[in-house]
Amino acid sequence: MTKPTAPKRYLPTSPFKAPAAPSPKHFEVGDQVTHDMYGLGRVIGIEDGIAALVDFGSAQMRILSPYTKMSKL
Numbered sequence: 001m002t003k004p005t006a007p008k009r010y011l012p013t014s015p016f017k018a019p020a021a022p023s024p025k026h027f028e029v030g031d032q033v034t035h036d037m038y039g040l041g042r043v044i045g046i047e048d049g050i051a052a053l054v055d056f057g058s059a060q061m062r063i064l065s066p067y068t069k070m071s072k073l
Contacts, residue, residue: 025067027052035061036069 010018027033031043038056045053051064063070 027072032073033070034073035063
């Protein structure tokens with residue numbers, strides 16, 4: 001069975017609680033991070049809410065917000 005592509009929508013009249021929205025990730029210069037595609041890296045620059053510049057050793061990449069594939073270690 002496949003997962004539906006569209007998220008279920010919340011109806012205001014529903015007796016169930018609305019799903020909580022995930023809080024946005026915040027990174028600071030110097031944070032050690034891991035990325036699903038690029039591996040381990042260190043944040044070397046931040047563009048206010050737009051992107052993070054990360055040094056992965058072999059390459060420097062600009063990772064765009066909301067940073068779905070990146071997490072802080």
